[in-house]
Amino acid sequence: MDPKRELTSVDLAALVGEFGTYEGAKVDKAYLYGDDLLRLKMRDFDRGRVELLIEVGEIKRAHTVAPERVPDAPGRPPQFAMMLRNRLSGADFVGVEQFEFDRILEFVFDRDDGTTRIIVELFGQGNVAVTDGEYEVIDCLETVRLKSRTVVPGSRYEFPDSRTNPLSVSREAFDREMDDSDTDVVRTLATQLNMGGLYAEEVCTRAGVEKAMDIEDATEDDYRRVYEAIERLALDVRNANFDPRLYREPVEEDGENEESESPDDGPVVDATPFPLEEHEEAGLAAESADSFLEALDDYFFELELEDEEEPDPTEQRPDFEEEIAKHERIIEQQEGAIEGFEQQAQSQRENAELLYAEYGVVDDILSTVQEARAQDRPWDEIEERFEEGKERGIEAAEAVVGVDGTEGIVTVELDGEEIDLLARQGVEQNADRLYTEAKRIAEKKEGALAAIEDTREDLEDAKRRRDEWEATDETDDDDEDEAQEETNWLELASVPIRENEPWYDRFRWFHTSDGYLVIGGRNADQNEELVKKYLEPGDTVLHTQAHGGPVTVLKATDPSEASSSDIELPDSSIEEAAQFAVTYSSVWKDGRYAGDVYAVDSDQVTKTPESGEYLEKGGFAIRGDRTYHRDTPVGVAVGIQCEPYTRVIGGPPSAIEGQAETTIELEPGRYAQADAAKRMYRQFREEFTDESFVRKIASPDRIQHFMPPGGSRIAEE
Structure with missing residues (x-):
């Protein structure tokens, strides 16, 4: 029996009641892994930490998980996760509902500034849509544009058309659906009554009705027994009369090891809210x-373990050095965090003491604001009043450095320290709040101290395993040299991650096939910065004739090296830089396939306009002759590099294909940038055996970082 990879409608109906026990939990943080796994970290008053996982890819699920089973947080949160954090941090979990009998869950969260709904589609390709309280879509993992419904940011979320709900269908409607069928009983229940295959079979078994019986042969008594079985199932769901089961394939007994084998050792195949006769009959x-x-x-945790292929330890030596270095980096970060917690806690305590030391001044400020607000005076007027007080030399007014009416906060400067005061509270309450914050930070320090001890144990364990490996490694060095082959990264069960964020990562960039760095601005500010800060003698500057392109700099040297105007840049690198310049310009955005590019030396570029000229932000003036590259074709490939670093790279295909383990070439097309990035992410995941590696280093957001502005499509798609 194939294991279940998607929750059924009955599963979701059962889950709604159990999720209700977490109502009132507060959201701490949101995480997105790849483009299909969402994690919400919450705090429940009774249970403590609560972790909710929602997956809408090949696996479709939504359930809580034990904290020790959550995946490590991604290194860089994508925009979707940041949006959720901004909307949900501190929000209360209100509840969850199932839409009709569809595989759709709607999670609702409330905060003082509004309601957020997370609508999870666990059918088809799967999707997660985030809406406001009025169902306007803020963002979604997948845009949907169908004749029947649309799900795109800025539009109102549209649910699919309603279908028959078998758990609430009347007897008359049930009879009509059955009579209208032209197939057998079980298929009618599965499709026309939307029960799905498993529960359609379960209902037939419970009713004692032959599954394969043709509808035309079914009697009134058959109808009655099937309907009553559905009613009993519906009653169990409504009353939360659950007795959950985890089902496994039985292990075939081995005569030589009969005593040690147990049926509980088999692989998992299903988890259900109550026992199923179908599974019992299947043994x-x-x-x-x-x-x-x-x-x-338990089910999905074991299913994931079973899906993972255990790496063969004889294939390659584990990267102990990377593991040890990772633990050492973590310890260094934890030590820094502990020191930071100490400083923050001390700062909060000192600020609280400052409030008491300057009690009279602080009380005057808060009383002034509170009296003004009691008279319904606007915040702008209050701020003006403080400004007038400063001019008259009033001590309390001079201490005020900022007024934020949206948050009801007044910022004061006391003894050189800026302190935020909640205007609705008094001096004592504000001081108590700071003392409480200091206590909370001190508790975080205690947690960090415990965590660092765990990390030190992990570090010692990694060193011990390294020493054991080296002590038992009897392979002759000469034999190893002969046996060494180029690593096939695509087929590795576990690809070691070697991260590196170079100084130019925030710009557009690539390395030419000759090894030279090319950087380009993403906006006017970066164009300005490149010309002012990073342009050096010997560099070549390229730009499109078309308006709206990046300043592109082909670097002759690295900023850490001495600049040199003697380096002759290869023609191949200049041509690739020209293709880069035209690809990331308005030429691509307009759907054109070629454009003109000119190149000049760095000393021909100036930010000083001629008399009567005006240079807008990001613009520059060119003095002297230009070298033109006519009809330069657009072209870009995005790939995953595995050595010396593991990261996404992108640029002209001729440069990227030699530096990446696998690449996808793009051309101007109809897919929005975000949608094309998701399609590429899925294709990369299919190419690597280690899908978790792709998820960690090549999220759709990271892929999008290297894509041209405007619509795209995968070449030869």
């Missing part, structure tokens, strides 16, 4: 669980 081994959420957590 599956069943395990009880305290809750359906717990059963799903």
